[in-house]
Amino acid sequence: MNYVDLLGYVAGILVVSSLxxxxxxxxxxxxxxxxxxLRYIIYVxxxxxxxTYGIIIKNGPMLLMNSIALILASSILYLKIRHG
Amino acid sequence: MNYVDLLGYVAGILVVSSLxxxxxxxxxxxxxxxxxxLRYIIYVxxxxxxxTYGIIIKNGPMLLMNSIALILASSILYLKIRHG
Numbered sequence: 568m569n570y571v572d573l574l575g576y577v578a579g580i581l582v583v584s585s586l587x588x589x590x591x592x593x594x595x596x597x598x599x600x601x602x603x604x605l606r607y608i609i610y611v612x613x614x615x616x617x618x619t620y621g622i623i624i625k626n627g628p629m630l631l632m633n634s635i636a637l638i639l640a641s642s643i644l645y646l647k648i649r650h651g
Numbered sequence: 652m653n654y655v656d657l658l659g660y661v662a663g664i665l666v667v668s669s670l671x672x673x674x675x676x677x678x679x680x681x682x683x684x685x686x687x688x689l690r691y692i693i694y695v696x697x698x699x700x701x702x703t704y705g706i707i708i709k710n711g712p713m714l715l716m717n718s719i720a721l722i723l724a725s726s727i728l729y730l731k732i733r734h735g
Binding site: 571583603613629 | 685689690694707712
């Protein structure tokens with residue numbers, strides 16, 4: 568791995584890890600009324616397209632980042648739909 | 652612009668636009684106590700690195716997306732630091 572790829576991976580991990588506190592909080596509290604449903608629907612669709620784009624241009628950091636982001640954002644969306 | 656680039660731009664716009672509701676809400680209410688300071692610090696650092704990566708690999712959608720994300724996330728971080 569070269570330094571440029573490493574930069575991409577570090578950047579991706581930082582951006583994605585910023586989703587973690589919300590995911591953990593929502594799982595623990597099962598309270599999601601302050602979250603915007605529309606925000607997470609738009610976000611999940613965006614990540615799916617962004618992941619597809621990463622697959623097409625064969626970009627490793629984008630693939631890794633968006634796969635993890637998709638899991639975390641989908642979890643939040645699932646909790647929002649389930650708990651309202 | 653080819654279809655692959657178009658996909659990247661649409662994906663980027665969707666992901667970034669999901670930040671807008673929070674930015675607008677925080678500007679209007681000037682209340683940011685429920686936001687996590689650490690989350691936004693990590694996020695802004697991540698976007699700066701992600702933008703640097705986009706510049707190095709000369710990827711248009713990443714450049715556009717992360718420039719806008721940086722403005723929005725920095726605004727939220729500024730409001731959080733200012734209003735606590």
